[in-house]
Amino acid sequence: MxxxxxxxxxxxxxxxxxxxxxxxxxxxxxxxxxxxxxxxxxxxxxxxxxxxxLPLRAVESLPDGGLKIGALVSNHDLAYHPEVVARYPLLSQAILAGASPQLRNMASTGGNLLQRTRCYYFYDAALPCNKRAPGSGCPALAGVNRIHAILGASEQCIAVHPSDMCVALAALAATVHVTGPAGSRTIEFAAFHRLPGDTPERDTNLQPGELVTAVELPRQGFAAHASYLKVRDRHSYAFALVSVAAALELEDGKIAEARLALGGVAHKPWRDPTAEDLLRGRSPDDALFARVGEHLVRDARGRGHNDFKIALVRRAVVRALQQAVAGGSQA
Structure with missing residues (x-):
């Protein structure tokens, strides 16, 4: 060090x-x-x-019905906060699917947003990596890439974002509050993280010196029909191979509103609004869910060892949506 x-x-x-x-x-x-x-x-x-x-540990109800979460609220406290459990169970489920109790006691809400990839090559300083040293190359392209991206990748980087919490925040359409040298601003969650493109060293759209101060959740929390599904090599303390955050609002037997986000498949939590459009106004059934899963991987590209993720996304989407309809979490 x-x-x-x-x-x-x-x-x-x-x-x-x-x-x-x-x-x-x-x-x-x-x-x-x-x-x-x-x-x-x-x-x-x-x-x-x-x-x-810093005084960033509060969870506050907002006048419009939303919830503001201080950047220093621990993952443990957030997962078990009564307002989160009751109104945003998708977020609670996602946090509890990640890491270990010891890490959740220490990890902060803001820090979770800023996690860096767990790519083998990124973590080996003896090897080239465009994320560590731009222009040095990406050994994962032709190397061991079982855990790597199938969506939104580039020839510069195929690493994936590691967070579970961020997948749920993407599905919930959260907003990030930041403060920097130019003052305070908000960033829609969909615009907070970046795809690699030609600048894989940049994980987020934060400007130099900016500090995450809070995350804001909108009023709609999909409390009755939400589920976080995480597929991994072992049941605890493992990163997602594929994860799905599914949230539905049902009215008169039809899907009035839908949110879907994927983890373990891209450089950022992956949300495709066109897949959500396929669900709205339709009756929930497995055939519909299968079409949505197929739609989500229409542009997916495997690199050999991670080809299995494409089929895994299709199946995981169906299962997550089934669980959301039933109002249950992953068994």
């Missing part, structure tokens, strides 16, 4: 000023991903800006 400076920020303004004055500084909260990256010499910040004492 390289030497680094340390600053404990007293408020958001101080944290942002410190980051703006040192382009190689990074914010640290729970550190469940950043510390690993530092130990493996994947990242070497010149300074860590400790934000753990």
């Amino acid at each position: 390289n030497p680094f400076g340390y600053t404990r920020a007293g408020d958001v303004a101080e944290a942002v000023r410190t980051a703006a004055s040192d382009g190689a500084a990074q914010f640290i909260a729970g550190g469940t991903n950043l510390v690993d990256l530092m130990k493996e010499r994947i990242t070497a910040p010149s300074r860590l800006i400790d934000i753990t004492r």
Whole structure:
């Protein structure tokens, strides 16, 4: 691990000023991903800006019926918060499907959004990686790529985003609040993360020095018909091969509203509104769900070891939608 400076920020303004004055500084909260990256010499910040004492731990009900979640709320506290369990069970299910109890106790809401990929090649500093060193190459293209992307990838990078929580936030159409040197702004969740394109080193659309301060959920939480399905190599403490966040609103036996997001298949949580359009106004049945699954992988491309993900998405979408109709979570 390289030497680094340390600053404990007293408020958001101080944290942002410190980051703006040192382009190689990074914010640290729970550190469940950043510390690993530092130990493996994947990242070497010149300074860590400790934000753990900032007043960003509240979960607040909003006048419009939504919910505002402070960036420092732990994954554990968020998953078991009464408002989240009752109104946004999809989010609770997704968080509890990730990591381990010990990590969920430390990991923060804001930090979860900023997780970096778990690609084997990204984590091996002895190998080239366009995400670590732009222009050096992507060994995953022709290498062991079982866990890699089948949607939205480029010839520069086929890594996937690792978060479960973010898949649910994508389906719920959350909004991210950030503060930076230019002031505060909001970012629609669909625009927060990036596809790799020619700049795979950039995971998000945050500007230099910007700090995530909160995540806002809209009023509609799909409490009655939502399900998070995660398919992985083992039942706990494993990243998704494919995951599906499915949320439905049913009226008179038909689907009045639908949300779908996929994890484990792209550089960002994957949400395709055209697939949701296929569900609206229709009666829920397996044939319809199968068509939606097929639609979602219409542009998918496997790279050999990960070809199985295409068929897995089709089946996982059907199962997740079945569970959402039944109002149950993954067994």
